[in-house]
Amino acid sequence: MKKYNAAIILGVTCLILVLAICIQIRTIEEASNVVGSSLNDNSEMKDKVLEAQEDYKQIYSQLEKSNKKLEKIRQLATSNSQEDELLKLELEDNDKVQGLTDVKGKGVIINLDDNREVDETEVLNISSYLVHEEDLLQIINELFNAGADAISINNQRVVSTTAILCDGNIIRVNGEIISVPITIKAIGYPESLYYALMRPQGYLDVMQKDGVIVKVEKSDDITISKYEGVYNYDYIIGGDK
Amino acid sequence: MVILAIIIGCIVGALVGINLPTISYTYSGYLAIGIIAAIDSVFGGITASINGKFDLRVFVSGFFGNAILAMLLTLLGEKLNVDIYLAAIVVFVWRMFTNLAIIRRHYIDKLINKMENKKNENKKESVG
Numbered sequence A: 001m002k003k004y005n006a007a008i009i010l011g012v013t014c015l016i017l018v019l020a021i022c023i024q025i026r027t028i029e030e031a032s033n034v035v036g037s038s039l040n041d042n043s044e045m046k047d048k049v050l051e052a053q054e055d056y057k058q059i060y061s062q063l064e065k066s067n068k069k070l071e072k073i074r075q076l077a078t079s080n081s082q083e084d085e086l087l088k089l090e091l092e093d094n095d096k097v098q099g100l101t102d103v104k105g106k107g108v109i110i111n112l113d114d115n116r117e118v119d120e121t122e123v124l125n126i127s128s129y130l131v132h133e134e135d136l137l138q139i140i141n142e143l144f145n146a147g148a149d150a151i152s153i154n155n156q157r158v159v160s161t162t163a164i165l166c167d168g169n170i171i172r173v174n175g176e177i178i179s180v181p182i183t184i185k186a187i188g189y190p191e192s193l194y195y196a197l198m199r200p201q202g203y204l205d206v207m208q209k210d211g212v213i214v215k216v217e218k219s220d221d222i223t224i225s226k227y228e229g230v231y232n233y234d235y236i237i238g239g240d241k
Numbered sequence B: 001m002v003i004l005a006i007i008i009g010c011i012v013g014a015l016v017g018i019n020l021p022t023i024s025y026t027y028s029g030y031l032a033i034g035i036i037a038a039i040d041s042v043f044g045g046i047t048a049s050i051n052g053k054f055d056l057r058v059f060v061s062g063f064f065g066n067a068i069l070a071m072l073l074t075l076l077g078e079k080l081n082v083d084i085y086l087a088a089i090v091v092f093v094w095r096m097f098t099n100l101a102i103i104r105r106h107y108i109d110k111l112i113n114k115m116e117n118k119k120n121e122n123k124k125e126s127v128g
Helices: A002-035 A043-078 A082-098 A133-145 A190-198 A203-210 B002-019 B025-051 B056-080 B084-127
Strands: A103-113 A150-153 A164-167 A170-173 A176-178 A182-187 A213-224
Touching: A002 B002, A002 B025, A002 B056, A043 A082, A043 B025, A103 A190, A133 A150, A133 A164, A133 A170, A133 A182, A133 A190, A133 A203, A150 A213, A182 A213, A190 A203, A190 A213, A203 A213, B025 B056, B025 B084, B056 B084
Parallel strands: none
Antiparallel strands: A103 A182, A103 A213, A150 A182, A164 A170, A170 A176
């Protein structure tokens, strides 16, 4: 009986030890995936980055909770009469247009990538083989002009306050860093979106001829995630109806 | 029986550990120091059992007590802005190496004894 007890206790301690080691290894792996290998040497900086990210995640989950609460309050407020029902529909429409909800529909998916196979010494201008922020701006313009309802770049929703900036070897959209390969999703009438960009001398056609790797496909089922930021305004006065 | 329990414990621990959610990075430092303390206790336990002094109560209380104490010291160090966990790591790893040396010597002695016994037997046979 005593030996039996000893076996069970030793087994449980081993279980706890191995469990802790597994969790620790996975936590560290996850953390190094987030930060990237270049920061691994500088552990203080890495800690700062990870802590900041954790704070961000917490605040973001709070925001999500508040949004859900707001949604519930709206539902309660609008469940009484038919007029309120109409208001609710209008609110939902506004949210869709402003990019505050995930949306689905048909449209096109554009994949862009730098051409890495060219030899730098053999071409006139290596820059024309890369994807730049101007390219994204032009493509977004063409897509909206062709009647796109919603657009996202690498899952960053393009909204009325979106800025697309060059930031060295990366691009910033909505303040978030994105880099190649770039996936642009656009909801709209697929044919017109496609030919707006791929017609002869269309923007993507030119890019493709310049040497950038371009792939465009029409799709019937595209999901575009919502804008993850918050609309703020400090200087607008008036505008109330 | 004991070895079987340990193996089962390790396998179950690994399986559960792979599927559990990870902890927040802020607390991973505490878990790490706890793991080091626990491993130190395991080596201490093996050494004690070699010396024939193994006591389960001492082992279990050391396993959890050391881990918790190390975590608390790390927390205190964080509050006081002193890296106390470095001292804990030095002590634990030092003890680990000491215990490992004892274990190694024990088994090497055993091996040498065995080989010498075999030689003696062979000699006896050749003489006989």
